[in-house]
Amino acid sequence: MPRLSRIIETALYVDDLGRARDFYEGKLGLAPMLETGTLCAYDVGGQSVLLLFLRGQSLRTQSSAGGSIPPHDGHGPLHICFAVEAAELALWDERLQQQGIAIEGRMSWERGGRSLYFRDPDGHMLELATPGLWPNY
Numbered sequence: 001m002p003r004l005s006r007i008i009e010t011a012l013y014v015d016d017l018g019r020a021r022d023f024y025e026g027k028l029g030l031a032p033m034l035e036t037g038t039l040c041a042y043d044v045g046g047q048s049v050l051l052l053f054l055r056g057q058s059l060r061t062q063s064s065a066g067g068s069i070p071p072h073d074g075h076g077p078l079h080i081c082f083a084v085e086a087a088e089l090a091l092w093d094e095r096l097q098q099q100g101i102a103i104e105g106r107m108s109w110e111r112g113g114r115s116l117y118f119r120d121p122d123g124h125m126l127e128l129a130t131p132g133l134w135p136n137y
Contacts, residue, residue, distance in 0.1 A: 009041075011050035013074040014122045018055045023121050024052065027099045028082075029132050044082065081115070081127035083137065089114055090126050 014020040021040055024030045030050065034041040038057035042050045056071065062069040084092055093116055096103060104125075105117035113132030120126055131137055 007048060009051055009070070010080055011051040011053055011074070012080065012120075012122070012124050013053050013055040013058075014120075014123070015055050017052065018118055019121050020052050024050070027096075027101065050080070054061045077119070077123040077125055079125040079127065081129050081133075084130060086119070086130040086132075088118065088130065089130050092116065111135070113137070 005078040012020075012028040017038070017040060021032070023024070023054070024040075024042060025032065028097070030042040030044065032040050033043050038047070038054040044050050053073070053098045059071045059073050061071055069117075079116040093103065096116070096118055101118050103116055103118055107117075109115070109132055111134070113130045113134075115126050115127050115133065117125060
């Protein structure tokens with residue numbers, strides 16, 4: 001059987017793209033790679049892409065000369081986890097608090113990893129985790 005090698009992109013659906021961009025760019029320091037009126041794509045660590053779609057605007061098939069992308073959308077609070085270096089977790093903790101972002105949870109994992117949990121303006125649960133969270137990370 002062919003093997004999957006990694007997740008290239010993940011998507012969150014937001015109600016206000018400008019507000020979401022202010023958060024992900026201004027508070028988390030991500031730089032956009034692609035911007036449209038309904039989508040913003042961010043490079044995450046040179047290894048993956050975070051897509052922010054304006055909720056409800058990707059419900060139609062998108063066609064171009066290269067092919068088509070089927071409709072998709074999401075509702076409710078979702079969860080994604082960003083990898084951070086162990087030595088930088090305390091700096092992230094301090095930065096988030098300085099930005100007025102409430103830390104909703106902290107976890108020390110059996111394998112030695114540690115996590116911080118907080119929400120974006122659309123209520124999505126974001127996690128920053130150090131190595132030692134999973135056997136493969």
